[in-house]
Structures are given as C-alpha cells and as structure tokens.
Amino acid sequence: MTQVFELWIEYWPMLAAGLATTAWICALATMIGIAVGLLLACLDGARSTILRRTVRAYIEIMRGLPILILLFVLYYGGPGIGLRLNAETVGVLGLGFYGAAYFAEIFRSGFHSIPKGQIEAARMAGLSAGQIMRHVKLPQMLALITPPMVNQIIILIKESAVLSIITVAELTKNTAQFVNETYAVVGPYLAAALLYWLLVEAVALLGRTVERMVRY
Amino acid sequence: MIYDPPKPVIKIRNLVKSFGPFTALSGISLDINPSEVVCIIGPSGSGKSTLLRCTAFLEEYTSGEVEIEGRLLGYRKTPAGMVRESERNIDTARRNVGMVFQHFNLWPHMTVLDNVTLGPRLTKGVPAAEVSEKGRIALAKVGLADFTDRYPSRLSGGQQQRVAIARALAMEPHVILFDEPTSALDPQLVGEVLDVMKQLANEGITMVVVTHEMGFAAQVANRVVFMDRGQVVEQGSPDKLFNEPESPRLQEFLDTWRQRNLLFRSEPQQLVAAC
Amino acid sequence: MATVSLIYDNLPMLLWGAGITVLVSGVAIVLGMPLGLVLCFGLTSSRAWVRHLSRLYQSVWRGTPILVQLLIIYYLLPFLGLNVPPVLAAIIALTLNTVAFQAEIFRGGLLAIARGQMEAARMVGIRKWTARRHVLVPQIFRLVIPSLVNETISILKNSSLVSVIAVTELMRVSQQIVATTYRPFEIYIAAAVIYIAVNFLLSLLGRAAEQRLARGV
Numbered sequence: 001m002t003q004v005f006e007l008w009i010e011y012w013p014m015l016a017a018g019l020a021t022t023a024w025i026c027a028l029a030t031m032i033g034i035a036v037g038l039l040l041a042c043l044d045g046a047r048s049t050i051l052r053r054t055v056r057a058y059i060e061i062m063r064g065l066p067i068l069i070l071l072f073v074l075y076y077g078g079p080g081i082g083l084r085l086n087a088e089t090v091g092v093l094g095l096g097f098y099g100a101a102y103f104a105e106i107f108r109s110g111f112h113s114i115p116k117g118q119i120e121a122a123r124m125a126g127l128s129a130g131q132i133m134r135h136v137k138l139p140q141m142l143a144l145i146t147p148p149m150v151n152q153i154i155i156l157i158k159e160s161a162v163l164s165i166i167t168v169a170e171l172t173k174n175t176a177q178f179v180n181e182t183y184a185v186v187g188p189y190l191a192a193a194l195l196y197w198l199l200v201e202a203v204a205l206l207g208r209t210v211e212r213m214v215r216y
Numbered sequence: 217m218i219y220d221p222p223k224p225v226i227k228i229r230n231l232v233k234s235f236g237p238f239t240a241l242s243g244i245s246l247d248i249n250p251s252e253v254v255c256i257i258g259p260s261g262s263g264k265s266t267l268l269r270c271t272a273f274l275e276e277y278t279s280g281e282v283e284i285e286g287r288l289l290g291y292r293k294t295p296a297g298m299v300r301e302s303e304r305n306i307d308t309a310r311r312n313v314g315m316v317f318q319h320f321n322l323w324p325h326m327t328v329l330d331n332v333t334l335g336p337r338l339t340k341g342v343p344a345a346e347v348s349e350k351g352r353i354a355l356a357k358v359g360l361a362d363f364t365d366r367y368p369s370r371l372s373g374g375q376q377q378r379v380a381i382a383r384a385l386a387m388e389p390h391v392i393l394f395d396e397p398t399s400a401l402d403p404q405l406v407g408e409v410l411d412v413m414k415q416l417a418n419e420g421i422t423m424v425v426v427t428h429e430m431g432f433a434a435q436v437a438n439r440v441v442f443m444d445r446g447q448v449v450e451q452g453s454p455d456k457l458f459n460e461p462e463s464p465r466l467q468e469f470l471d472t473w474r475q476r477n478l479l480f481r482s483e484p485q486q487l488v489a490a491c
Numbered sequence: 492m493a494t495v496s497l498i499y500d501n502l503p504m505l506l507w508g509a510g511i512t513v514l515v516s517g518v519a520i521v522l523g524m525p526l527g528l529v530l531c532f533g534l535t536s537s538r539a540w541v542r543h544l545s546r547l548y549q550s551v552w553r554g555t556p557i558l559v560q561l562l563i564i565y566y567l568l569p570f571l572g573l574n575v576p577p578v579l580a581a582i583i584a585l586t587l588n589t590v591a592f593q594a595e596i597f598r599g600g601l602l603a604i605a606r607g608q609m610e611a612a613r614m615v616g617i618r619k620w621t622a623r624r625h626v627l628v629p630q631i632f633r634l635v636i637p638s639l640v641n642e643t644i645s646i647l648k649n650s651s652l653v654s655v656i657a658v659t660e661l662m663r664v665s666q667q668i669v670a671t672t673y674r675p676f677e678i679y680i681a682a683a684v685i686y687i688a689v690n691f692l693l694s695l696l697g698r699a700a701e702q703r704l705a706r707g708v
Contacts, residue, residue: 060687063690064644064691065686066649066651068651068654069682069683070683072679073675076676118322118323120317121315121383122323122335123274123307124314124315124384125334125339126335126339127339128303128307129303131339135323158555159556162558164558165558172556176562186563189559189562189566192559196554197550201554
C-alpha cells in the first residue's frame with residue numbers, strides 16, 4: 001500500500017498536468033456547448049420548417065452517436081476532406097458540438113416551462129425577441145435548468161476521458177503513460193478515478209452554489 | 217368648416233381567422249374610435265378573445281385587415297398580395313396598443329415596479345429615474361403605490377390584475393385591450409379591478425373590453441358588441457342592446473344570462489360583485 | 492463510386508461488429524436490470540448502513556468515466572487471478588456501470604408509486620421481497636420504460652469504448668478496416684450511420700412498448 005502512495009507522489013506532476021488539461025478542455029467545450037446549444041434551442045422555435053427540421057436532425061444524430069466515433073471522424077477522417085486539426089482542437093470542438101445537442105434539449109425544456117402568456121405580455125410591452133430572452137425567459141429558466149446543466153457538464157467531464165484515445169494528453173492518457181512506465185496498473189487508474197471524482201464533486205458543489213444564486 | 221369625423225384608433229375589416237378546418241372569426245368589421253369604451257360580449261367560443269388577440273397580432277389572422285391608427289398591423293400590402301411584416305415593424309405598429317390578459321401574465325421573477333417599468337425602460341429610451349417615477353404614478357393610479365417592491369406571488373389575484381393594468385398604462389398606450397380581465401378572479405376580487413377600469417374609462421382612455429360582466433358593460437360602455445359564432449351579430453348602445461335586443465340570438469343569450477343571475481333587474485349595482 | 496464499393500465490400504464486417512456491439516450492450520442491460528432493482532431497494536432501505544453502502548456504490552460508478560472503470564476492471568481481473576476474455580471484462584464493466592444508473596431510474600419509478608400499496612400487500616401477509624416482486628416491480632417497469640430506453644442507448648454508445656480492450660465490436664472492426672483501406676472518413680461515417688440506425692430503432696421499439704403498456708393499464 002505504501003508503495004502505491006509513493007508512486008502516486010512520484011507521478012503527481014504528471015497526473016496534475018493531465019487533470020489541468022482535462023479541466024481546460026472541458027471548460028472550453030462547455031462554453032461552446034452552451035452557446036451552440038442555446039442557438040440550436042432558439043432556432044428550434046423558429047418559424048421556418050426547414051430550419052426546425054435541420055436542428056432536430058442535428059440533435060437526433062448527435063444523441064444517437066458515440067462520442068468516440070465523432071472524434072474519430074474529425075481526427076482521422078478530417079484530413080481526408082481537408083480538415084486538419086490537432087488532437088486538442090478536435091477534443092474541444094468534438095465535445096462542444098456533441099454536448100450542444102444535449103444542452104439544446106435542456107434549453108428547450110426551459111423555454112417550454114415559461115407560460116406563453118408571459119411572452120405575449122412581453123411582446124405587448126414592446127420587447128424584442130432578444131429582450132424577451134434576456135429579461136423574461138433566461139432569468140426564470142435559470143433556476144430550472146441549472147441542475148440538468150450541471151449534470152450535463154459532469155457527463156461531459158467524464159466523456160472527456162475518451163480524448164485519451166485520440167492522443168490528447170489529458171488525465172486518462174497521462175495515467176496510461178504512468179502505467180506504461182511503472183507497470184503498476186490498478187494504482188494509477190484508481191488515482192485517476194479519484195481525481196475525476198474530485199473534479200466532478202467540485203463542479204457539483206459549484207452547481208449548487210449557482211443554483212442558490214439564481215433562485216428568485 | 218367641414219365636419220371631420222374622428223379617425224378610428226382601430227379599424228378592422230373583414231377579419232377572418234381559421235384554426236385548420238375551424239373558423240373562429242368569419243369576416244369581422246369593427247371600428248374603435250378615440251375615447252370610446254367598447255365592450256364585447258357573447259357566449260364562450262364565440263370568437264371574442266380571438267378577435268382581441270388578432271387585433272393585437274398575438275394571433276396571425278387568415279385574411280382581412282387590422283389597422284392601428286391608420287397603419288396596417290402584421291402584414292404589408294405588396295403587388296403580390298399580403299406579406300408578413302418583420303417582428304420589428306410589428307412591434308412598432310402596435311407600440312400604442314396595451315393589453316391586459318385574463319391570467320395577468322405578470323413576470324414572477326420581477327418586483328411589481330420592475331414589471332411595470334420593464335417595457336418603457338427597454339423600448340422608450342427614457343432615463344431610468346423618469347421611468348421609475350412614471351411606473352410609480354401608474355401604480356398609484358391602480359391603488360398600489362405601496363406595493364412597488366413586492367413580488368407578484370405575494371399579491372392577491374385582484375392586485376395582480378391591477379399591476380397588469382398599471383403595466384399596460386406605463387407604456388402610455390392610445391388604446392388598451394382587456395381580454396376577460398376578471399374571469400380568473402375570485403368573485404370578491406372582481407370589484408376592485410372593475411373600479412380601476414371604470415376610472416380609466418372616465419379619464420377618456422380608449423378601451424376594448426371582452427367581458428362577461430354585463431353590469432360593467434351596462435354602466436361603462438359607450439357601445440356594446442354582441443358576437444356569436446365568429447360574427448358580430450348586433451351592436452349599439454348598452455341601453456338598446458340590453459333592453460331592446462333585435463336578434464333572436466342576443467335575446468337567447470340575455471335570457472340565459474338572466475336566468476343565471478336573477479338579481480339582474482332589481483339590483484344592477486350588485487351584479488358587479490355577483491358574477 | 493469507389494466509396495460505394497468500399498462500403499459495400501466491408502459491410503458484412505461492419506454488420507458483424509454491430510452484432511457484437513448489440514450483444515455486449517444487450518447482455519449488460521439485461522443483467523443490469525435485476526441488479527439495478529436490488530440496488531434501488533438498497534437506496535431506499537430502512538437500514539442506514541444499507542442505504543449508505545448503496546449510495547457509495549452509486550456515487551463511485553456514476554462519478555467516474557466509464558473508460559477508466561473499464562480499464563480498471565480489465566487490468567484488475569487478471570491481478571485477482573481471473574483470466575477472462577476481453578469480451579467478458581467488457582460485459583462486467585458495462586453491467587456494473589449500468590446498475591448504478593438503472594438503480595436511479597428505478598428509484599424514480601418507485602417514488603411515483605403510492606406508498607400505501609406496499610403497506611396493503613404487507614398487511615395481507617405477503618413477504619417483503621415477494622411483495623416487491625409482484626406489486627412494485629411490474630409497475631416500476633411500466634413507469635420507467637422511456638428512461639430505460641435512454642439508458643440502453645447510452646450503454647450502446649458507451650460500448651464503443653470497449654474497443655480499447657480489443658473487443659472486436661463495431662468500433663474496433665471499423666479501426667481494423669481503416670488500417671487496411673486507409674479510408675478513415677468513409678468507414679467511420681459508415682459506422683456512425685450504423686450506430687445511429689440501431690439507436691433510432693431502439694427508440695422506436697421503446698415508443699411501441701410504451702404504447703402497448705399504456706393501453707394495457
């Protein structure tokens with residue numbers, strides 16, 4: 001057992017670097033996911049049928065697709081169609097646009113939760129679509145959508161482990177490196193699991209704080 | 217000098233609205249003149265609310281025209297026919313129309329004052345202090361000057377509806393549309409809302425009121441419009457409509473109503489609270 | 492044209508891989524149901540230590556990446572002297588993972604069922620587990636079918652990860668084809684289409700089952 005701890009301490013810088021990469025990639029992917037997801041949810045309410053169908057198709061495709069396949073198409077298939085991106089970029093974009101489909105569904109359920117009459121009252125008060133979003137829809141939705149959003153961010157963090165397969169030096173990849181160098185197996189992965197768990201708990205804690213703040 | 221008749225605030229011509237195979241409005245024409253109080257009555261499902269919602273363009277109408285102060289609302293005439301206006305132009309065209317809804321539709325995450333001032337603050341480019349002052353005046357007018365910092369959920373239904381009226385007033389509209397403003401209220405709260413509306417009528421504000429409150433219509437309206445099955449069946453002064461109805465449908469409607477409210481002839485004053 | 496024949500030539504391989512994908516995920520889901528129900532009753536147990544242990548299990552399996560869980564199990568089994576083929580390690584990992592998620596789904600269903608029913612069953616002398624099996628479980632299943640279909644789709648997608656421990660399911664087969672044809676874009680898109688088709692079929696089945704059960708009530 002002491003051996004395991006000694007190894008953990010010896011390889012801590014490597015694990016920490018991996019954790020940091022996981023964290024910034026997930027942070028960027030979350031921002032992309034939320035922005036694109038909000039855009040998709042807004043387009044889903046558009047009057048154009050073609051636009052709405054396209055959005056639905058995008059969401060259904062992403063939800064039926066393993067993230068690993070999406071990453072492989074982008075990373076290994078991309079160069080074939082002139083798309084040359086490094087592994088980190090593929091990771092951020094892949095996770096972001098994949099997550100966007102799920103964030104869009106969360107926003108959509110949020111929009112649905114607001115009584116139609118409130119939107120009509122806002123239109124009668126002369127507010128533009130953007131102002132209605134900013135002042136009437138979003139502030140009310142926030143309390144409702146924060147828990148599923150936090151949940152989705154946690155799923156995204158866990159999914160980011162897959163980036164190790166396309167060689168991004170994040171936590172799981174660095175742990176594999178640790179395994180290769182020491183021939184210890186279970187110890188390093190347990191350390192990784194613990195770090196993921198801590199990261200997830202930290203996000204959950206942050207989520208609960210935000211949840212308290214957005215209650216009106 | 218030649219007499220110049222007043223230009224109507226709202227001019228509705230041949231308005232048709234269908235929901236799939238169902239025709240809710242089949243060719244309505246109606247003018248609302250400045251300072252007029254028009255009450256629209258009729259059985260439920262007769263298209264009263266739909267008419268009001270089409271007038272505000274909350275509902276797209278199928279054909280016909282709605283003009284607000286001489287400006288076509290919702291559509292634009294082109295050689296190729298009617299084309300839907302952009303949201304921005306629709307907002308501009310109905311800038312002077314206020315609306316009060318059956319279910320108040322206050323925004324629950326804002327204080328009473330914020331509910332009243334949000335519209336003017338975001339759309340009129342008036343300094344914040346001035347907007348707030350106008351909001352307070354509007355709230356004072358509906359008797360809720362002391363409630364500025366409360367949230368809607370802490371108010372009674374009648375108070376909420378008065379806030380909604382203040383919210384409409386704060387936009388300084390040229391006409392206010394009331395869509396069954398007392399139908400969602402407990403009977404004992406109806407009076408306070410009708411009192412406020414009466415006061416607005418006395419101030420000369422142009423109002424169109426869809427209502428089941430016959431007492432209010434009898435007392436306050438300059439003109440009563442009876443609708444049934446998507447059509448205007450009869451209209452005229454309240455005195456004429458209630459006492460000498462011409463069409464059998466209106467007679468039937470009034471009879472049914474009287475049977476339900478036996479008080480009608482003896483004590484019209486109490487009706488306001490009774491129904 | 493070349494693309495069409497490329498896909499056509501490799502379609503049998505891809506479909507074979509898809510079959511393994513469905514098999515591995517299907518077994519995991521089915522094994523996960525009874526275990527998930529047990530964990531669900533553990534989560535709602537009246538004994539505090541049972542509740543805490545159940546929650547700990549759930550927290551661990553829901554709070555870490557499934558890829559890491561898979562690797563731990565894959566390496567841990569031989570370490571414990573159990574030399575199992577990769578496909579079995581994959582099934583074990585996916586099952587242990589889905590149990591944690593299914594338990595939560597079942598718990599949601601359980602909470603929606605009136606408490607009095609269990610009490611009524613106990614009062615006519617039916618034993619606790621018998622009552623659970625005959626009174627609660629059928630109702631829970633009826634309530635949770637949509638969530639269960641979603642969980643199945645999620646496991647099916649996650650099963651692509653078992654390719655890293657050399658299980659030749661759809662993902663792995665695609666990689667092997669790419670290694671010989673050097674046509675990653677076309678092959679991975681083809682695999683993506685198969686995944687989406689299978690998941691689409693699943694959601695259709697789920698909807699049909701939901702309607703049948705709804706009529707049966």
